[in-house]
Amino acid sequence: MTNLHALPADLPAPVDDGACDHLPGQRVPALRLPGTDGQTYDLSALPGRTVLYLYPKTGRPDGAVPEGWDQIPGARGCTPQSCAFRDHHAELQAAGARVFGLSVQPTAYQQEAAERLHLPFALLSDADRHWSRALKLPTFEAGGETLLRRTTLILRGGVVEHVFFPVFPPDRNAADVLAWLAAHS
Template identity: 70%
Template structure:
């Protein structure tokens, strides 16, 4: 297991700053996002349940993390979060949900991560911040990059039904989502 696949001790939990309070009940905008597999996806048109977990960025082995990454509350943990959604994917699907990951990284970068992590679901790229701005998703900036704060949305027929924010620890998010879906 690489250092990217586990959470270091002593990470600071992000505060609930209210940045996602406006999301429940909101209809997703009509827009397509490139995916790591298949055609571009318009989340607003998907029938049934969709789990969309937004994360800052996946790291790459042998590449340095952004400046003071472990000191930014909620930044660290994208790979463990994605691996947890991978590991719970069959259960989530059996609960009636499709899963997508979302970051502001470009699709080429995401394809490498999806392959390396053996993700059975697509990652969506919001490199142009279109969905981020349309939904007013919370972001932060590090090393000149605009990154999403970690938030997970449960969407039913294009409308946000449930919001998990802040998400911490990120490696437990998939289990929390599954528990909510099964309640």
């Protein structure tokens, strides 16, 4: 059994290969994404700031992670990242930002994580990958799946204002976002 809440000390760090250099200033696609809260969201139509953390895949306590998962730079850490955004949620709201997580996993799969981790925000599903393909988001292959590389976007009025890429370590991402928001209020 893998402890989904702990990050291994020898986790390989991802490198910035420029895969997100095209994103600042991009308008996000006007597509509705289903959320674990039962609502659908068009991120292009939301006013103000939105923090959108993109993650590869949440594991389940009763399941195995794909073979070699811990050796893929940036793959491991979805649970610690989600928990950090949960723990900093009130501060992020106070800084004027709403929060969503997004993966290519179906909503039914994401629902288990949202409930188990007591997330106060919705996880969004891009299972058909239309949204992520429109933005040309970076991906990787693992366990026979095409997954999103860990990236966090700050959206303002439907436009990408800032990009955190690569995100490492994932459990510090929410604090890094808070620091950025404080410096750019």
